[in-house]
Amino acid sequence: MTDLTRREAIGAAAAVALFVPGNALAASPGLDAIGKPRGIRFGTCLGGKGLRDPRYRALVAAQCGLIVPENELKWQAVRPDARSFDFRAADALIAWATSVGLGVRGHTLLWQKTERYPKWLVEHDFGPNPRAEAERLLTGHVSTVAGRYAGVLPSFDVVNEAVDEKTGGLRETVLTAPLGAENVIDLAFRTARAAAPHMQLVYNDYMSWEPGNELHRSGVLKLLEALKKRGTPVDALGIQSHIGAPGQGGGVPFGARDEKAWRHFLDAVTGMGLKLLVTEMDVNDKLLPTDIATRDRAVADYARAFLDSLLVYPQLDTVLFWGISDKYSWLQGLTPRPDGLAKRCCPYGMNYEPRPLRTAVAAALAAAQAR
Ligand code: G3I
Numbered sequence: 001m002t003d004l005t006r007r008e009a010i011g012a013a014a015a016v017a018l019f020v021p022g023n024a025l026a027a028s029p030g031l032d033a034i035g036k037p038r039g040i041r042f043g044t045c046l047g048g049k050g051l052r053d054p055r056y057r058a059l060v061a062a063q064c065g066l067i068v069p070e071n072e073l074k075w076q077a078v079r080p081d082a083r084s085f086d087f088r089a090a091d092a093l094i095a096w097a098t099s100v101g102l103g104v105r106g107h108t109l110l111w112q113k114t115e116r117y118p119k120w121l122v123e124h125d126f127g128p129n130p131r132a133e134a135e136r137l138l139t140g141h142v143s144t145v146a147g148r149y150a151g152v153l154p155s156f157d158v159v160n161e162a163v164d165e166k167t168g169g170l171r172e173t174v175l176t177a178p179l180g181a182e183n184v185i186d187l188a189f190r191t192a193r194a195a196a197p198h199m200q201l202v203y204n205d206y207m208s209w210e211p212g213n214e215l216h217r218s219g220v221l222k223l224l225e226a227l228k229k230r231g232t233p234v235d236a237l238g239i240q241s242h243i244g245a246p247g248q249g250g251g252v253p254f255g256a257r258d259e260k261a262w263r264h265f266l267d268a269v270t271g272m273g274l275k276l277l278v279t280e281m282d283v284n285d286k287l288l289p290t291d292i293a294t295r296d297r298a299v300a301d302y303a304r305a306f307l308d309s310l311l312v313y314p315q316l317d318t319v320l321f322w323g324i325s326d327k328y329s330w331l332q333g334l335t336p337r338p339d340g341l342a343k344r345c346c347p348y349g350m351n352y353e354p355r356p357l358r359t360a361v362a363a364a365l366a367a368a369q370a371r
Contacts, residue, residue, distance in 0.1 A: 031347070032065030034362055039317055039371040041103065042361075044324040045070040045280065051093055057100075059324055059352050066103035068279070068320055069093045070330075073106050075118050078145065082120055082137065085144060094152065105318075106149060106156030107279070108204060109142050110188045113161055114173045122174055130178035138175055138184065142191040150196035155318075157204040157238055157279065158192045159185050165207070168219030185223070186232045193233040203227075204238030204279055209262035209309065210246040217265045228272050236275035236315075242322065243306055244284035244299070244345070254287040255302050259309065266313060275315045278307070280322040282345040283357065284331055290339045299344060300356035307364035314371040319361070326350050 032042040042063070047070035050056040060067060071077050072090040080086055097104045114122060126133040146156060162185055164171050170181035179187065185203075192201050203224065207216040220237070227234050246252045270276065283303050288295040310316050323329040325348040332343055342350060347358035 028062070030063040031358070031362055031365060032063060035319065035365040035368070036065060037370070038365065038368050040311070040365055040368055041065045041318050042365065043067050043102070043105075043318075043320045045107075045320065045322050046093060046097070047071055047328065048089065049328045050323075051096060053327075055352055056325060056327065057096070059348060061100045061102065063324060063347075064102060066105060066318075066320070067093070067097050068105045068107050070107075070322075073145065074108060074111060074116070075121065075141070076116075079118055079121075079141065082124060087148065104153055105320075106145075106153040108157035108160035109145055109192060110138070110158065110184075111160040112171050112173065112185070114171075116161075117173060124174065126174070126178060134175045134178045134184075135187065138179075138187055139191045142188050143195040146192040146199060147195035150199060153199065155200035155202060155236075155277070156192065156196070158189050158201045158234075160204045160238075161206065162203075163205055163207070163216060163219040163223055165213070165216035165219075168215035168222065170219075170223065182223075182226060182230075186227060186230060189227070189232045189234055200235045200275070201233055202236045202238045202277060202279075203234055204240060206240040206242055206280075207265070208239070208241065208243055208246065209257040209259065209306070210243065211252050211256050211258060212246050212250070213258075214261070217261070221265065221268055224269060224272060224274065234274065236277055237269050238277045238279035239310065240322075241278045241281035241306065242284065243281070244302065245286045254285070254298060257305075262309060266310070270313055270315045275317065276310065276313055277316065277318040277320070278310060279318070279320050281306075281320065282322045282329060282331055284334070285344050286335065286337050290341065292344070295344055296356040300360035303357055304360040304364050307361065308367070311364060311368040314369065317371055319365070321346055321361075324348055325352055327352075 035042045043066035044064055046060055046067040069090055072093055077089055078085055094104050162170055175184050189201055205220055207213050207220050283299045285295050285299050288298055323346045326346045327350050329345050331345045347361055349355055
């Protein structure tokens, strides 16, 4: 990741002001400009590659009102070892975003999956009192990061993907062994609240409306109910919204969904007093035929239906894509399409051309009631 200094980040921002590709403006007003009057902020994740690409930066600045660092606030990026912190990459992203008037939200204080823990943490010697050591490591990380960005980042994914979609149960890690799975989550939220009292604290996960998500949805609901019952300071549910090929399309056709069950889930979540965010949306078109017009139409229609299912909730005030353009989408590195073609999964294409998906997002935002 770049070591952009603050000066370079601001210089990059200046470049943005000079260079805005015509086609990105061809679809003006920007997506955030459509949502903002209705109380809905639109944005995207942004990582090192996008930050270093002036055309990508220009598109983000023209279409978004906020960004979320794709990887730069995760343990792997911030914690080289058990003793130190490295915020350079995150601060470069935040500096650039701030210099062009974009908000920033945080992701994530704890990705509750062993394979997403840094190697040193997985191999850490928790000593004679593992419970105290686990608590020290977790609270030290959360309070340092949340405290650093208190008043800077208004919202943060505190815990990410703690529910195993295969069982609906809570994942076990080297931190849950001494502390207990629910206690780890509770402690992360309480520590974040103490460090950043005015920050929106979010539980983020990828349960969706597609078949095969039943256990995932019920597990998330069970977790949220348990946390609310014990008074854990959770403010919102982040719905990642990686839709289109559930479980990489294991037998589930593109576009399949259970709208009734989804509505029941969302009613239960908002019934607990929680807000909703779409935190990482993209549409995996892996299962769609080769024809471009067919793919783009199906992606756009499916995304519109999904967004409409959420935007009817006044508790939803944020829609973030996980990439504004296909160019650096994580989906390009995932299992490829049978025809080997690049995925068409974001509102803008590889050459920053607006896609039918972009039109569908604009229409969904425009149709939403003010909140
Ligand atoms: O920075 C290192 C670089 O130094 C090294 O040379 C290179 C090769 O090993 O790896 C680089 O780190 C990679 C990082 O992205 C930054 O590019 C990691 O290997 C790679 O695993 C990481 O992938 C990210 C993934 O989360 C895991 O953190 C994806 O970009 C990112 O899009 C993806 O995003 C997640 C959300 O955080 C949570 N929800 C699901 C979503 C998609 O998986």
